[in-house]
Amino acid sequence: MSRACGGDRNNMALAASISRARERSVPKDTIEAAVQRGAKIRSDDASLSEVLYEGMLGGIGVIVEAMTDNRNRTAQEIRALFRKHGGALGASNSVAWSWTRAGHLRVDAGDRDAASLAAIDAGALEIDDTDEQHLHVYVEPSDLRGARDALDKAGFKSEADLIWRPSRRADVPDVSAFLEAIDALEHHEDVSAVYHDAADP
Template identity: 40%
Template sequence: MAGHSQFKNIMHRKGAQDIKRAKMFNKFAREISVAAKSGLPDPAANPRLRAAIIAARTQNMPKDRIDRAIKSGSPGGDDANYEEVRYEGYGPGGIALIVEALTDNRNRTAAEVRSAFTKHGGSLGETGSVAFMFSRIGLIVYPAKAAGAEAMFEAALEAGAENVESTDDVHEITTAVEDLSTVRDALEEKFGPADSSALTWKPVNTVAPDEETAASLLKLIDVLDDNDDVQTVSGNFEIADELLERLTA
């Protein structure tokens, strides 16, 4: 997702709003704990855990909070059992949305997500109802200052990436799902830790909503994002920078 993707829009807004910092740290802690539980509690031997820790550090999550999250997911840690759940549906204006959650209560989360869609002009669908409009990819993001566009492009392709798109602010490296860890490790060796690295949903085509639809859509995303169980929200929309700034001012 290059340029002004909705993924970056959402992450930027999350990072910029201090009022949501505590909730954001809770989400990071949950992902770190689940990652530690799903493999070894050692980031050097657990790619998912390493990616989760890097993402948390990028948003200045305190080291002791990260350490506690790793411990809670390690053998002998807490007994919380989180399931990974995906919800699909349509937001205002027929915008396709995929919501990924980590929950210890499927019924509660499903009811809350469904309520958010219904109250904000959308409708929750069945699994698979919108996923066909997206490709599942690996996305690695580096700040522009990490390397020149040509150097990043060459290094990423040599490591096995599918594509690199650079702007004045960032380098976005896309990979096949199975190649994310390999490419990330190769780039980290050369350029240091990435700002973020994760599997995400890339829309096959994007829709540019009008101002009214965009305003309703952002309200829905805010409500979903405010839910402790929701980890990510992806959509097939692209809001123009000027409109986004106006709506989030």
């Protein structure tokens, strides 16, 4: 994701990517190196383009967002990763047809009731309070920045990102193998985000 925004840490998508990496206990030095590498690639090559890949892994739908300067190379490598882990890359809209694009805010909520009210005032379509540490607020993509600013003004810090949300969740037959496949996709140098419709793998 650092490629897409030139390493700008104020970019919502990059900030969210860094947060996800921290949640997975990726070392600080590794995160910093990835941000700097992406920023350098962006400055050296203006021909980068965003691409979306869709596929299946053991009956689980997967959407991969990537940034590349060579669509053919990246497609071949992502296809190879799916195959290596027993899955298959599909055609455009083979998975995304049943998903929706949404704005997502992960809100630090000490006072959950007050944070929920602030989120509603900020335009929340849905609030998930099952996370003990954060509220997960979903808004229309076009309302994401405004909602984040409104929550910040109300005193609630949040991390914002555009995500893909599946309309259903499916059980994973082999959790270990599935997580290994997702990890391999997430560590591909061109991949900025990976989404799936697995039920709590």
